[in-house]
Amino acid sequence: MQNKGEEFKLRFDVFEGIFDQVRNTPLAIISIAGPFRKGKSFMLNLLLHYLMEGQSSDVYKDKKAKIRNIFNWRGGVERTTVGIEITNKPIMVKDKSGKRVAVFFMDTQGMFDHKTTGKGCSAIFAMSTLLSSMQIYNLSGHIQEDHLQYLEIFTNYARYAVEQKQHANASTCPFQGLMFLLRNWEMADYDFGQKGGVEYLATVMEEHLQENVSVRQNMSNSFSDIGCTLMPHPGNNVARRKTAINNNIELSDIDEEFLDEVNKLAKYLFNQESLIVKKLDGITITGEGLIELAIEYAKILSSGEVPKVVSMLQANLKAQFIQFIRQLETEYEEFMDQQVML
Ligand SMILES: Nc1nc2c(ncn2[C@@H]2O[C@H](COP(=O)(O)OP(=O)(O)OP(=O)(O)O)[C@@H](O)[C@H]2O)c(=O)[nH]1
Ligand SMILES: [Mg+2]
Structure with missing residues (x-):
């Protein structure tokens, strides 16, 4: 998807070319979204490393190994990713029943980047939520109430598109995985990883102020599988890097503790037991189905009828x-x- 000012255009030819390769195969689409300049593209490259190097626990042990720049990432204050980018080749994994599933990664333009309107941010978040089976909501530090409020606004945008197509069934959540990925976690009261994350998220979800209840209800009614992972700091070799775009980084440049948590996250995302396969209304979506959905959703999101989020x-x-x-x-x-x- 390309960004033309606040308008987003689906490059249909490219999209169809990618998903035509897996017309009859179930899909797992991992998307990452959130504020700009928070290490989203960098994280996707690390997760891709896990799949490309054979999915073993040792993939992050070879310190001389270079991380491929499939998604461009760099230091500095200027935004890097524009629009939505998708890997163009599937990586095959297996689901619980041993069936082949095609994994794709989706990187998104960071929100609140001084150059994108509220409508533009909403369209990106909505489209990536609509097309993915796992939306990683990437934030730095802890969860603030405004992070949840934005999530509600953006999710409602996506729900609007689903409801227009009558895909939403009152009894089912329209979307599947939502993973809060909290980078640079520093609070000592919760451990890194998913266990600490889920405990921490439970305290955030407990808020009983009337004003804040609907935000939480909306989230639970929209995503069927909500998780949270607390990530350590990756070390100054990563964070303070003034890279030129496409500069390779080696595993030895990244803190061990950070890589351990990336490894656990990758295992969770791609392991047969916990892999989330893309479904809509309980029906598995294959490449062919996703092409149709993308065309429908792109039409709805670019039509003038979408509620305007200023x-x-x-x-x-x-x-x-x-x-x-x-x-x-x-x-x-x-x-x-x-x-x-x-
Ligand atoms: N402090 C910190 N820095 C990180 C982390 N992960 C990556 N970085 C650094 O953050 C900078 C931005 O990384 P990107 O992956 O390009 O960030 P992004 O969120 O994709 O940025 P946009 O595409 O502009 O929205 C780079 O210098 C990375 O080395 C992290 O977990 N913590
Ligand atoms: Mg990026």
Whole structure:
């Protein structure tokens, strides 16, 4: 998907060419999204390394091994990834029942990059959520309430597209995996990895303030499998690198502790037991199905009818206004019921 100002255009020829190779094969599509300049592309390259080097626990042990720059990454403040990029060749893994599944990776333009509008950010997040089986929400530090509020706005954008196509069934979540990936985790009260992440996420989800409840409900109603992983800092050889684009990095440049957690995350994402295969309404989607979905969704998201998200402040004001009107309606109905009973 290419970025033309705030408009995003699906390069249909490229998309079809990629998924035509796996027309009848189930898919696992790993997407990463979140604020710009937070190591998204770098992480995808490390996860790809796991699959390309044979999926063993030793893939991060050969310190001289270079990490391929499949997705461009670099240091500095300027945004790097633009639009949505997808790997053009499938990597085959097996699901629980031993069936072949084609894995693809999807990198996205970082949000809030000074050059993209609210609508543009929403379209990217929505499209990558719609097409993936696992959306990694990449954030630095801990989860703040505004991270969840943005997630709700962007997810609603994606839900809108699904609902337009009547793919949403009230009893099922339209989307599958959502993994909060918290980079540079420093808080000593939760351990790195998924165990600490899930415990920490449980405390975040516990919020009972009325204003914050709907954000959490919306998340649980949208994604069927929500997880969280706490990542250590990768070390200054990575973080302070003033790389030119495409400069190779060796495993020896990356902190051991960080690589251990990447290894665990990769195992979780691609292991037969926990692999999430792309489904919609409970039906497995193959390459052919994904091509059709992409065309439909691209049409909906680029049509003028999509609700316009200008800024979170405006969206919040609108949500509060709707809440206020609903409250008035309830009060009015209660009042009328009492009048009838009198
Ligand atoms: N502190 C820190 N830096 C990281 C981490 N992972 C990668 N980096 C560095 O962050 C910088 C940006 O990495 P990218 O992978 O290009 O980040 P991105 O999120 O894809 O950036 P955009 O495409 O511009 O949104 C690079 O210098 C990386 O070396 C991390 O976990 N912590
Ligand atoms: Mg990037």
